[in-house]
Amino acid sequence: MSLPDAAAVRAATAVLDGVAWRTPVEGSTSLAEQVGGPVLLKCENLQRTGSFKLRGAYVRLSRLSDAEKARGVVAASAGNHAQGVALAAALLGITAVVYMPLDAALPKVAATRQYGAEVRQVSADLNGALAAARADAAQSGRVFIHPFDHADVVAGQGTLGLEILEQVPDVRTVIVPAGGGGLLAGVATALSETDVAVVGVQAAGAAAFPASLAEGRPVPLERLSTMADGIAVPAPGEVPFALVQRYVDDIRTVSEEQIARALLLLAERAKLVVEPSGAAGVAALLDAPETFEPPVVVVLSGGNVDPLVLLRVIRHGLAAAGRYLQMRVRVPDSPGALATLLAALAESGGNVVNVEHARTAVGLGLDEVEIGVELETKGPEHCTRVLADLRTRGYGVASTALG
Structure with missing residues (x-):
């Protein structure tokens, strides 16, 4: 099995001259505040074809x-x-x-x-x-x-790591999304002659590396479950695995909620469209910002996301961030009751996005109806205030789900 080294990555840089774009790095103030030092985003979502x-x-x-x-x-x-x-x-x-x-x-x-x-x-x-x-x-x-299990492929992906060194010479930590491991292995190989820490991140529902590293060989997952299709790979490649074993400092996993929140933050604060797999590194940073030594560079590995998927993920991210409130409220079965409830929600500052009206439900009285309401809020504290206001007005909130 042929493994590329740092020299092979440098040689690949010459091959890609005029072909691959030198993607920008963008600073993130909101992430830097959490880490306590500079955080930069390597925007490979802006690469030709939308990924590395x-x-x-x-x-x-x-x-x-x-x-x-x-x-x-x-x-x-x-x-x-x-x-x-x-x-x-x-x-x-x-x-x-x-x-x-x-x-x-x-x-x-x-x-x-x-x-x-x-x-x-x-x-x-x-x-x-x-x-x-x-x-x-x-x-x-x-x-x-092969998408990742070949020395030339890994060397080509590693050119991204050399760009990071040139663009952020004082970088201390690089965070890289990982599926089969080609990008992670390539970046780690490119940085192997430095003391920069390289951290790989996998979706928890498609995390083959932890068990594989524990076993000392690639171990295939029996099941994959993640919205991050770009890193939904059942097993590491032989070539990437050997290099990850040798050069990568840590592997983290992130949940679907964490990925969704990261994607939302990138869209809102960094003004960047990133696919779920591309946001995995930011998700890991948000999960434990104090554990990464700055300056930190987070690789945004891709931006090819279906607009319909993006809508669903953003909504999921809003819920994970506590900016959606779902509840079922019982009101008298009388004219104007629904309008009165909606008026109360409007006064509380919630934006109603969906309403369901049910006259038959377990435990529902003959003179009652149950209103299912979904509304946008300004965060968890606002959710709490909305519920408190409804209860003060005498409404019975049958169930709630704070996003």
């Missing part, structure tokens, strides 16, 4: 022999690697076929086609797409381009 994946894909494809290039390439991806391979292939004049899960985000599928690749949606998950791509390679002779 172009780096590794282009380095891998550029090093194929002429005969391999003539046969074409095949890949499997939930979206970001698909776009990276598609664009790299187009730039190098190589034909590309990409297998994607049936539920892959529509914008990612459309973008992959627009970059020139043939897209085939074949399975319910990434494992099925990978199996189909491997079978295609065996039958057609196309070169299989």
Whole structure:
């Protein structure tokens, strides 16, 4: 098994000259206040194709022999690697076929086609797409381009780490989202000749690295459950795993609520659109800001998010931040009762976004109706005030769920 070193990452930088953009780093005052020192966001969500994946894909494809290039390439991806391979292939004049899960985000599928690749949606998950791509390679002779488990791919992803060193020379900690580990391994390898701490972050519902590191080998997960499809990978690759073992200082996990809150913060405070996987590093920072030595650089690994998913995640983030209040209120079954309740909520400063009216419910009196109300609030304290105001007015709040 060939493992890249820091020199290999430096060589990959030359390959990517004029191909991958040098993405900006942006300071975050709100995060810096929590950490107690500078926090900067490495905006790889602004990279060509919307993620870091172009780096590794282009380095891998550029090093194929002429005969391999003539046969074409095949890949499997939930979206970001698909776009990276598609664009790299187009730039190098190589034909590309990409297998994607049936539920892959529509914008990612459309973008992959627009970059020139043939897209085939074949399975319910990434494992099925990978199996189909491997079978295609065996039958057609196309070169299989793994999303993370190859030395050239890891070296290409690692160029992001060298950019961080140039842009933030005094960086002490770099936080990197991780799925199969290609980006994490690449960044850690790029920084292996320094004393910068590298921390990987996985979604709790797709965290293969902790158990794998404990076992000393890649151990596949039996089940994946996360909105962060970009890092929903059942097992680390052999190449990334060996490098993560050697160079990464820590692996953290974050919940779906933490990812949603991080995505919301990035949209509101940093004015950046980031996909759930790309926000994982910020989620880890928010979870335990005092544990990271500043200056901290957090990698925003991608920004390819379906607008419909973004709406749901932002709403989830608002709930996780205590800015949604769901409750069921019992009122007399009489004309004007609903209007009176809504007026009371308006006076309390809550913005009603949904109302349900039920006349049949367990324990409901014949002269009562139950009103289900969902409203936007200004935070947990405001939620508490709204409930207290309703109870002062004599309303019976049957149940509540503070977001």
